[in-house]
Amino acid sequence: MTRHFLNLSDAGTDALAAMLGDATQRKAARAGWPKGLPDDDTPLRGRVLAMIFEKNSTRTRVSFDMAMRQLGGSALVLDAGTTQLGRGETIADTARVLSRMVDGIMIRTDDHAKIEELAHYASVPVINGLTDQSHPCQIVADLQTIIEHGKALPGLELAWLGDGNNVLNSLIEAAGLFKFKVRAGVPLGYESDAGFIERARAAGATITVTRNAAEAVRGADVVVTDTWVSMGQDHAHNKIAAMSPYQINSALMAGAAGDALFLHCLPAHRGEEVTDAVIDSPQSAVWDEAENRVHAQKSILRWVFGQL
Numbered sequence: 001m002t003r004h005f006l007n008l009s010d011a012g013t014d015a016l017a018a019m020l021g022d023a024t025q026r027k028a029a030r031a032g033w034p035k036g037l038p039d040d041d042t043p044l045r046g047r048v049l050a051m052i053f054e055k056n057s058t059r060t061r062v063s064f065d066m067a068m069r070q071l072g073g074s075a076l077v078l079d080a081g082t083t084q085l086g087r088g089e090t091i092a093d094t095a096r097v098l099s100r101m102v103d104g105i106m107i108r109t110d111d112h113a114k115i116e117e118l119a120h121y122a123s124v125p126v127i128n129g130l131t132d133q134s135h136p137c138q139i140v141a142d143l144q145t146i147i148e149h150g151k152a153l154p155g156l157e158l159a160w161l162g163d164g165n166n167v168l169n170s171l172i173e174a175a176g177l178f179k180f181k182v183r184a185g186v187p188l189g190y191e192s193d194a195g196f197i198e199r200a201r202a203a204g205a206t207i208t209v210t211r212n213a214a215e216a217v218r219g220a221d222v223v224v225t226d227t228w229v230s231m232g233q234d235h236a237h238n239k240i241a242a243m244s245p246y247q248i249n250s251a252l253m254a255g256a257a258g259d260a261l262f263l264h265c266l267p268a269h270r271g272e273e274v275t276d277a278v279i280d281s282p283q284s285a286v287w288d289e290a291e292n293r294v295h296a297q298k299s300i301l302r303w304v305f306g307q308l
């Protein structure tokens with residue numbers, strides 16, 4: 001069975017826990033090394049990952065490339081606009097062809113149905129590098145960062161402020177898998193996917209949605225936000241106005257636990273969803289979180305290739 005990583009549940013709790021352990025261990029084992037030097041065991045020696053980007057990326061693109069190098073393999077980028085996919089070749093045919101040429105496919109796209117179709121026709125692993133629905137790879141790095149900063153996942157209280165977007169959907173999915181609490185402060189009309197919330201609740205997670213930003217943050221161990229306007233969305237004035245009470249600033253952050261962490265998947269829009277004072281504060285772990293994208297991708301890659 002080909003392993004795809006389209007959402008966190010494709011792996012499940014035990015495999016994700018194994019990935020988090022592997023990511024932490026490999027990170028420690030190569031501390032201080034030049035970043036392009038392969039790990040001693042080069043477990044993906046000879047393997048090539050094709051990365052298709054139908055949307056912009058800095059972290060996902062660089063972290064997957066570096067992850068493949070460190071595991072002894074390599075990656076190539078297909079900018080959708082310059083491929084035949086961008087001229088109308090079908091996803092199914094693209095999947096069939098790439099499966100004959102490379103060992104795995106990572107794709108960043110808009111409609112989640114596209115990645116499901118790609119996975120259906122691919123005979124090599126497909127990894128979700130972000131869709132309009134979800135961003136599972138980001139959340140593996142986020143969980144690694146939370147644990148690395150000394151916080152255990154079961155019972156953790158995590159506050160989300162702002163747009164109910166793809167990143168929040170995957171965080172809620174993680175809450176169901178690892179039994180932590182999410183309090184989402186999200187304005188009316190911008191809620192996250194109801195299906196993700198229902199499934200997480202059914203799995204035993206406490207997911208609360210509130211219109212009150214201070215209530216969402218109160219006593220939280222981790223405070224998270226993301227851009228108010230995701231890729232592919234309009235920078236509509238009414239959306240920005242609705243989001244503004246959910247800006248994470250020092251006054252709001254003061255309501256969280258004294259040792260609360262601040263996370264943001266980046267890129268940040270300083271002065272919109274977060275102020276400089278918060279993102280540049282000692283509570284902010286955003287640079288660790290960004291670095292952990294490399295370590296987390298390595299464990300995701302090892303899992304899809306059957307090594308975890």
Ligand code: CP
Pocket residue numbers: 056057058059060061130138265266267
């Ligand atoms: N967080 C994240 O996915 O960043 P990029 O859009 O730069 O890949």
Ligand code: NVA
Pocket residue numbers: 130165166167226227229230231265266267
């Ligand atoms: N929610 C953002 C995440 C970017 C990494 C977007 O989809 O644009």
